[in-house]
């Protein structure tokens with residue numbers, strides 16, 4: 001019997017960010033392994049014209065939750081959506097709901113955040129810092145609370161190259177930042193943002209670091225722990241391999257590569273691709289919840305959920321495996337044949353952007369215009385290149401994260417818990433994982449049917465022929481122009497033609513002799 005699963009039985013759990021990528025997998029695993037838990041409260045806001053109930057219905061009826069329904073048929077009764085907006089004072093939770101949350105909650109998992117790299121500092125502070133502070137305040141009024149688990153990111157201190165499982169101080173106190181956001185206007189905030197974030201690449205990593213300091217300063221007597229995942233990818237094993245439902249991190253780039261939009265990228269091939277499967281992060285998070293509640297460590301423990309120091313894979317290996325997979329299982333209606341060249345300096349990056357990205361987009365848009373359709377490829381390409389420029393920092397640096405607490409926790413688990421809540425990244429086979437990831441992107445993100453693979457392969461063959469034809473035509477045109485203008489080109493041309501002629505004549509003569 002799993003001790004961790006038993007611990008969560010009969011517990012009331014509060015999850016923020018439960019409609020997000022990580023939150024959904026966390027909920028799924030909790031329900032599947034502890035079907036006798038009392039209730040999971042989730043803080044949800046209405047979105048995209050959907051009510052709370054519609055959002056929850058959609059999640060419960062998704063493929064991700066299929067296995068849950070077998071072990072916990074009354075899952076819909078155990079999930080209690082609470083209308084809340086983390087950007088509002090007291091999260092805009094009704095009095096009755098707040099009362100219930102305060103009096104019943106045993107464990108809090110705080111996953112909600114803005115993960116956008118380009119978020120305005122005010123927005124990022126509100127969600128990643130102020131909301132965390134408010135939630136801690138709420139938690140301090142929960143008499144039955146046993147543990148508060150905060151999800152941060154391994155990149156919150158990405159300005160350092162070696163990162164320990166400790167909270168690093170921020171030059172400006174989070175409280176001062178929170179206060180200043182209340183009275184500074186947007187334009188001044190924009191002006192001071194680069195100074196505040198310093199050598200971090202974006203407001204996301206900066207505010208996640210501030211969020212950690214807030215946890216440290218405001219947790220009082222609470223049992224608190226922080227989990228820091230690196231780049232969270234598709235599921236490795238559970239509930240099934242390859243599940244993913246958003247474009248963040250590598251998923252969007254896998255699509256862009258598989259569809260042949262992205263053909264070269266500025267990346268350091270040997271830099272560590274510190275990916276971590278979402279189910280590994282979730283297993284660790286659940287184990288951390290149990291350990292924090294049961295063992296009540298004296299200080300706030302930080303757990304790195306990273307892969308680089310125990311089982312490294314680099315961007316080159318990852319790129320190769322993505323390509324090998326899309327060769328075997330191609331995506332439908334590719335724009336060009338997939339390719340992934342890594343460039344390492346600005347000049348070659350600009351060159352390949354022009355040749356491999358902008359030029360084909362302009363030609364294709366021209367073709368769309370000619371056929372009476374609306375051009376769209378250049379716009380799409382520019383958006384893609386903007387996205388890549390935001391991710392570039394993370395594919396051109398390597399970090400070392402120490403994982404002592406995570407390893408300690410693994411050793412504390414019973415063999416059964418190590419199996420049920422496996423977060424030992426040493427067991428991960430990267431080639432298999434990446435192949436399943438790409439397949440998952442095809443099935444769950446692009447919603448492509450595997451029956452369409454032969455057609456997709458045919459389409460790639462056609463693209464290859466167009467490519468050869470285009471290159472030959474281009475070569476002939478350039479050559480023709482050169483011959484017309486340059487004596488040297490003409491000489492070379494006549495030399496090549498006469499050489500070929502002589503070679504063929506010699507070959508013919510020798511074969512006649514043999515007969």
Ligand SMILES: CCCCCCCCCCCCCCCC(=O)SCCNC(=O)CCNC(=O)[C@H](O)C(C)(C)COP(=O)(O)OP(=O)(O)OC[C@H]1O[C@@H](n2cnc3c(N)ncnc32)[C@H](O)[C@@H]1OP(=O)(O)O
Pocket residue numbers: 115116117118153154155230231232247248249250251252253254256257318319322340383384386387388390391394395
């Ligand atoms: C060979 C293989 C190599 C693989 C190589 C992998 C490298 C992978 C490095 C990851 C490194 C993360 C390391 C931090 C890990 C955390 O701790 S944070 C969690 C991760 N967070 C993120 O990834 C968020 C990044 N995304 C953003 O911040 C915003 O989407 C951006 C990039 C600023 C774009 O903002 P925007 O212009 O307002 O556009 P937005 O509405 O978000 O999306 C515009 C279009 O781009 C698409 N898009 C959005 N994100 C992406 C994406 N990642 N890729 C492609 N398209 C995207 C959208 O689908 C949308 O298309 P349409 O639906 O309009 O057709």
Ligand SMILES: NC(=O)C1=CN([C@@H]2O[C@H](COP(=O)(O)OP(=O)(O)OC[C@H]3O[C@@H](n4cnc5c(N)ncnc54)[C@H](OP(=O)(O)O)[C@@H]3O)[C@@H](O)[C@H]2O)C=CC1
Pocket residue numbers: 016017018019020021022023043044045047084085086087110111112113114115127151152153154208228229230231232233246248249
């Ligand atoms: N994905 C990754 O690569 C990594 C993620 N992390 C961390 O993991 C956690 C989860 O990330 P992930 O699941 O990927 O992110 P998602 O963007 O998928 O999910 C974010 C969640 O936060 C909720 N949320 C955002 N704003 C509000 C608001 N104002 N009120 C209520 N809820 C809100 C979203 O709700 P809604 O659905 O309504 O938008 C959603 O449920 C975050 O703390 C992130 O920093 C850390 C490292 C890497």
